[in-house]
Amino acid sequence: MRAVAVTISDVARAAGVSKGAVSYALNGQAGVSEDTRRRILSTAAALGWTPSLRARSLSSSKAYALGLVVARDPKLLGTDPFFPSFIAGIETTLADRGYSLVLTVATKPGAEEASYRRLAHEGRVDGVILSDMRTDDSRIALLLELGLTAVTLNRPNTPSPFPAVCMDDTEGISHAVQHLVDLGHTRIAHVGGSQHYIHGLNRRNAWADTLQRNGLDHDLFIEADFGAVEGVAATADLLARENPPTAIVYANDIMATAGQAHAQQRGLRIPDDLSITGYDNTEYAQYLNPALTSIGSDPLLWGSAAAQVLLNQLGGTHDGDDVVLPAPGLITRGSTAAPHGRSTPGSN
Amino acid sequence: MRAVAVTISDVARAAGVSKGAVSYALNGQAGVSEDTRRRILSTAAALGWTPSLRARSLSSSKAYALGLVVARDPKLLGTDPFFPSFIAGIETTLADRGYSLVLTVATKPGAEEASYRRLAHEGRVDGVILSDMRTDDSRIALLLELGLTAVTLNRPNTPSPFPAVCMDDTEGISHAVQHLVDLGHTRIAHVGGSQHYIHGLNRRNAWADTLQRNGLDHDLFIEADFGAVEGVAATADLLARENPPTAIVYANDIMATAGQAHAQQRGLRIPDDLSITGYDNTEYAQYLNPALTSIGSDPLLWGSAAAQVLLNQLGGTHDGDDVVLPAPGLITRGSTAAPHGRSTPGSN
DNA sequence: AGACTTAACTAAACCGGTTAAGTGGCCGAT
DNA sequence: ATCGGCCACTTAACCGGTTTAGTTAAGTCT
Numbered sequence: 001m002r003a004v005a006v007t008i009s010d011v012a013r014a015a016g017v018s019k020g021a022v023s024y025a026l027n028g029q030a031g032v033s034e035d036t037r038r039r040i041l042s043t044a045a046a047l048g049w050t051p052s053l054r055a056r057s058l059s060s061s062k063a064y065a066l067g068l069v070v071a072r073d074p075k076l077l078g079t080d081p082f083f084p085s086f087i088a089g090i091e092t093t094l095a096d097r098g099y100s101l102v103l104t105v106a107t108k109p110g111a112e113e114a115s116y117r118r119l120a121h122e123g124r125v126d127g128v129i130l131s132d133m134r135t136d137d138s139r140i141a142l143l144l145e146l147g148l149t150a151v152t153l154n155r156p157n158t159p160s161p162f163p164a165v166c167m168d169d170t171e172g173i174s175h176a177v178q179h180l181v182d183l184g185h186t187r188i189a190h191v192g193g194s195q196h197y198i199h200g201l202n203r204r205n206a207w208a209d210t211l212q213r214n215g216l217d218h219d220l221f222i223e224a225d226f227g228a229v230e231g232v233a234a235t236a237d238l239l240a241r242e243n244p245p246t247a248i249v250y251a252n253d254i255m256a257t258a259g260q261a262h263a264q265q266r267g268l269r270i271p272d273d274l275s276i277t278g279y280d281n282t283e284y285a286q287y288l289n290p291a292l293t294s295i296g297s298d299p300l301l302w303g304s305a306a307a308q309v310l311l312n313q314l315g316g317t318h319d320g321d322d323v324v325l326p327a328p329g330l331i332t333r334g335s336t337a338a339p340h341g342r343s344t345p346g347s348n
Numbered sequence: 349m350r351a352v353a354v355t356i357s358d359v360a361r362a363a364g365v366s367k368g369a370v371s372y373a374l375n376g377q378a379g380v381s382e383d384t385r386r387r388i389l390s391t392a393a394a395l396g397w398t399p400s401l402r403a404r405s406l407s408s409s410k411a412y413a414l415g416l417v418v419a420r421d422p423k424l425l426g427t428d429p430f431f432p433s434f435i436a437g438i439e440t441t442l443a444d445r446g447y448s449l450v451l452t453v454a455t456k457p458g459a460e461e462a463s464y465r466r467l468a469h470e471g472r473v474d475g476v477i478l479s480d481m482r483t484d485d486s487r488i489a490l491l492l493e494l495g496l497t498a499v500t501l502n503r504p505n506t507p508s509p510f511p512a513v514c515m516d517d518t519e520g521i522s523h524a525v526q527h528l529v530d531l532g533h534t535r536i537a538h539v540g541g542s543q544h545y546i547h548g549l550n551r552r553n554a555w556a557d558t559l560q561r562n563g564l565d566h567d568l569f570i571e572a573d574f575g576a577v578e579g580v581a582a583t584a585d586l587l588a589r590e591n592p593p594t595a596i597v598y599a600n601d602i603m604a605t606a607g608q609a610h611a612q613q614r615g616l617r618i619p620d621d622l623s624i625t626g627y628d629n630t631e632y633a634q635y636l637n638p639a640l641t642s643i644g645s646d647p648l649l650w651g652s653a654a655a656q657v658l659l660n661q662l663g664g665t666h667d668g669d670d671v672v673l674p675a676p677g678l679i680t681r682g683s684t685a686a687p688h689g690r691s692t693p694g695s696n
Numbered sequence: 697a698g699a700c701t702t703a704a705c706t707a708a709a710c711c712g713g714t715t716a717a718g719t720g721g722c723c724g725a726t
Numbered sequence: 727a728t729c730g731g732c733c734a735c736t737t738a739a740c741c742g743g744t745t746t747a748g749t750t751a752a753g754t755c756t
Contacts, residue, residue, distance in 0.1 A: 007742055018706045023744060033704065053470045054409075055742030058402040059711050065450070065472075070432075074648065077436055078429030079631040084418075085426045088453040095452075095463075100472055102413070103451040104443075105436040115443075122401045124413075124448055228635050258635035265637065283427040287576050287606035289613065289637060300422065355712055366736045371714060381734065403712030407741050701754075709746075718737070726729085 006049045015043040026051060057123075065100045066090070066310060067125035067148075071112040071132065072105070076227050079254050081282045082299050089303025090129065097311055113142060120146035127151070127310050129303075130162070133198040151310040153302065154198055155322060163313055164322040165306045169199050170206035171327035172295035173249065176277045177210040179293075179330060180247045183338045185275060189220035189245035191234040191255055200226075203251045203279070220245050224255055231255025232262045239266060239274075246274060246339040253278035253285050253294055260288065260335065271337035281331055290334030297328040354397045363391040374399060405471075413448045414438070414658060415473035415496075419460040419480070420453070424575050427602050429630045430647050437651025438477065445659055461490060468494035475499070475658050477651075478510070481546040499658040501650065502546055503670060511661055512670040513654045517547050518554035519675035520643035521597065524625045525558035527641075527678060528595045531686045533623060537568035537593035539582040539603055548574075551599045551627065568593050572603055579603025580610045587614060587622075594622060594687040601626035601633050601642055608636065608683065619685035629679055638682030645676040 012019045017032075017040060024031035025040040032040070057063060068090070070083055090101055102124050106112040116139065119125050127149035130139055133156045140160050143150050155164040180188050190207040193200035200223075208218035222237055224230035231254065238245055239262075250256035256278030260270055268274050270290055278285055281296030305323055312318035360367045365380075365388060372379035373388035380388070405411060416438070418431060438449055450472050454460040464487065467473050475497035478487055481504045488508050491498050503512040528536050538555040541548035548571075556566035570585055572578035579602065586593055587610075598604035604626030608618055616622050618638055626633055629644030653671055660666035 052742050054406045058406045059744045077432045081426030088425055088455055091453045100450050102448050105439045107436055228631055257632050261635040261637045283576055284605050287609040289609045400712050407714045
């Protein structure tokens, strides 16, 4: 077998110093001369020593890990392309800094709070990343109670002591709506996500504001849950109205995809009879028939940035400001066109 | 502030015993009488004491965590609905047993091995779950070298000392092919996933075997990478042939979706001119136009079972046998029908 | 030259558990 | 009665780091 384990004592002995000196040298603290530090570090390297994470954890009361609690209805879990990429982004930052990610999935209502409590109580993590912010999000108070540091994705609507990493939802939706208006649409509906989510709310507001700026009504709104089933129901509701929309802006690609299929089954041609836009620019969006106009966010970047801010916050080197990432842009594809095949008016 | 921390010493003092006795009582070991054990445990409960994970980790050389390394091309990461549900399944088992999941995402070639090495070297985890088994999978030797325990999803093709949790791929594909044969198809192609994966290989073999059993050729095979882009390319290749297939069995829903859209853009009607089947039964599959016939696996169950087996293995209570889960079944939808609108022949 | 800092270390306590080794009391066997 | 053995504990070492409280030698000030 290989050398079982080389400890700080082995290094100290080999370098002819005390354990304490090795610790100082390792952590870049005062207490050893530059010469000695170099000597210690080189003998450490020669012995192939790395400090034990566990021992370090115990004596320094740190976990060297971050937590992410994903709260999702089991049905919606597999559909969202956000998390895998987001997590990959987190990893790119963490791996470099010797941190790990502890992931928890909460599929039942009470499980989310329990997860945070457990992570904090067991000391599994030093901080958590809060995604899917909700209005009056109870997690902020919870984390304060638990003494966990955090970073939030976008700024919550309640006072929060935690830094936020922001990626604006509204710009993309505004572009989508304006794009439809420019094409000549006047009855533009919105199938939103749950309005308990800040981003659900933001997207709706951006839709409404842009319509208002163009002097159009924003009464064609239906709230759904970001899932395909409710996306279909909302679409059915809208299309059954006396004066149905000629375009629907969906809050994500899943609902848009489901809505598009439903409209087609009803005999509508897309985009001629109905224009459709999504959000997320999922991989399959471009392979739908017709390909889906969507808004392409960057979860990888978001994850990487969030992890960085949180680590800096933990290290005390964060300046306290929110970090603002570039807003996702509109990707125009075949699912949007002028209503009833009319050509684009000269606006824009 | 709340009580800072109650330690084993506090409990020992309160119960009038030594630290050791408390430890014995906690871990159900011999060394204390039943009466004393109860007394200790009840004072522990009264004080709200839970043993420190960190201290325990250090002295018992265990991490109380499992690892999962997801190796994926960044482009394919968001598309696969498998992992979120799979992870949720793992969680359901872990949470009950006080374990946590450390997740790593490896997007670059060398990163996967580095991840395993890091998890082992830092002692972050006690064992790992190996998914996406490959032929001659180098991870098995790697984990043996690193001294990590593991469980594999399906049995690898090389000797492996680790227990496997199996969910048969071949049955679903056989059903799909037989279903198409029964509808009257004779030229049934397969767009497979990467043949480096055992499940890519299995699905291809199941397709070929079923055709052979029905006296049909199995020469219409193209290997792709489970991604949409290569799915389209493979479809284009097949449809451009002199004698194109009337049905295509894809190795997953993403490629099937992309292939379907491509065929439709070429002017083919589905299912009349071309039948299509997928694999995974993704959420959006039923909302495609037409809805996609697919094979519905159960990642949640798989994750939960895998975690259970691994924990038992770690605890020494696993019997060493592989666990076999029910094989996923075929879900028939609108994307499959008799070729050229002919009615189903009388078979089956 | 003596008092006082300060740099560069060492020794030992500490984090909060587990566990090997030791101790006293009770029991049955000789 | 006495010895061995076992039960129910206690004591203390240990896991591998961090950190506080010394200690020593050299330098500074007056």
